[in-house]
Amino acid sequence: MSADDPLQAFFDADPTPAIDRRFETEVMAKVAARRFLIEFGLRLLAGLAVATALLLAAPALLAALETHADSLSLVGGVIAVVGVLAFAGQFLTVRGVNLPRLIRF
Amino acid sequence: MTGDTTDAALVVAARSGSDAAFARLVGRHQQAVRRFLGRVCLNDADAEDVAQDAFLSAWTKLRELRDPALFRSWLFGMAWRKAKTAARGAVRGRERDTAWQADRPQDTTPETEMNLALQQAMTQLPDDQRAAVALCLGAGWSHGDAAGILEMPLGTVKSHVTRGRARLEQILGVRDER
Numbered sequence: 001m002s003a004d005d006p007l008q009a010f011f012d013a014d015p016t017p018a019i020d021r022r023f024e025t026e027v028m029a030k031v032a033a034r035r036f037l038i039e040f041g042l043r044l045l046a047g048l049a050v051a052t053a054l055l056l057a058a059p060a061l062l063a064a065l066e067t068h069a070d071s072l073s074l075v076g077g078v079i080a081v082v083g084v085l086a087f088a089g090q091f092l093t094v095r096g097v098n099l100p101r102l103i104r105f
Numbered sequence: 106m107t108g109d110t111t112d113a114a115l116v117v118a119a120r121s122g123s124d125a126a127f128a129r130l131v132g133r134h135q136q137a138v139r140r141f142l143g144r145v146c147l148n149d150a151d152a153e154d155v156a157q158d159a160f161l162s163a164w165t166k167l168r169e170l171r172d173p174a175l176f177r178s179w180l181f182g183m184a185w186r187k188a189k190t191a192a193r194g195a196v197r198g199r200e201r202d203t204a205w206q207a208d209r210p211q212d213t214t215p216e217t218e219m220n221l222a223l224q225q226a227m228t229q230l231p232d233d234q235r236a237a238v239a240l241c242l243g244a245g246w247s248h249g250d251a252a253g254i255l256e257m258p259l260g261t262v263k264s265h266v267t268r269g270r271a272r273l274e275q276i277l278g279v280r281d282e283r
Contacts, residue, residue: 006279007270010226011243013219017139023153024131027160028124034161 116173119164127167131160134177137244138184144239145188147228155191159184181246182254185236192232226276230269233257237265238273 054061065072110129118126138159142152162183163176170179227235233255240251241262248266252259274280 007242007274007277010219010223010273010277010279014140014144014223014243015220017136017143019132019136020139023135023139023157024128027131027135027157028128030157030161031124031127031164034165 111174112176113173116167116170116176120167127164130163130176134180135160137177138180141181141239141244142184142188144224144227144243145185145232145236146191147224151191152188155187156184158191159187162187178246178250178254181240182256185255188236189232222277223273226273229276230272233261234265234269234272237262238269241266242270 112130112133115126115130115133119130135156139152139156142156142159143149146152146155159180163180166183170176227238230238236255237251237257240246240254241248246254248259248262251257251266252262255262257265
């Protein structure tokens with residue numbers, strides 16, 4: 001394309017849009033919203049899968065619990081207490097504001 | 106992070122979950138994409154919305170990009186497909202927007218007059234022709250790259266550019282004397 005192309009002069013006169021920080025912010029806000037939806041959906045699916053599995057296994061689990069109730073009561077109590085403590089500890093140590101993912105590259 | 110980080114490196118980082126890397130890709134390509142869509146969509150508001158959708162789709166489908174170095178042309182292709190989809194739903198709003206454009210205050214600088222004349226002339230071109238002209242004459246893409254972006258055969262793109270150029274020259278009253 002030659003420099004004296006008259007049509008090119010029209011294209012050259014068309015101003016380049018300025019870098020728009022608002023545009024970038026809006027795109028990244030939409031990205032964050034999309035990520036939230038995806039992660040929420042995945043966790044919902046995982047939760048449904050676990051719930052379904054528990055429902056299906058419930059008769060067998062209940063039968064096993066009734067059979068071994070005496071021997072499991074002590075172990076079950078210990079596991080329950082440890083589990084509660086673990087969840088509480090995890091919550092206390094990692095709670096905070098969810099910041100954007102600033103992974104180094 | 107250095108200023109000359111390649112697109113490929115940013116794409117790889119963004120795929121790993123870095124929002125900062127993707128934000129840099131947005132910052133790096135937003136002007137070119139918005140300019141291309143401004144010429145294709147014929148309406149500034151539509152162009153901005155389509156540009157945002159294109160970047161959002163790019164983020165969603167980033168793992169489908171086979172060669173990270175080709176991010177820019179892949180992004181333009183996505184923007185073009187979004188623009189085509191938006192155009193199908195925008196026909197009803199076009200008359201209203203055209204009336205608004207006619208009513209708004211006009212600047213009188215020669216550059217603005219040329220810009221407006223070009224915008225008006227571009228509206229006379231069919232969509233595919235306008236996109237090919239916007240890429241090859243407006244943004245400096247090669248015919249081959251434009252064919253990849255627009256998913257058209259190379260010959261079709263060349264034909265669109267040739268006919269589009271002739272039509273624009275006729276409408277604008279200019280003629281290339283080469």
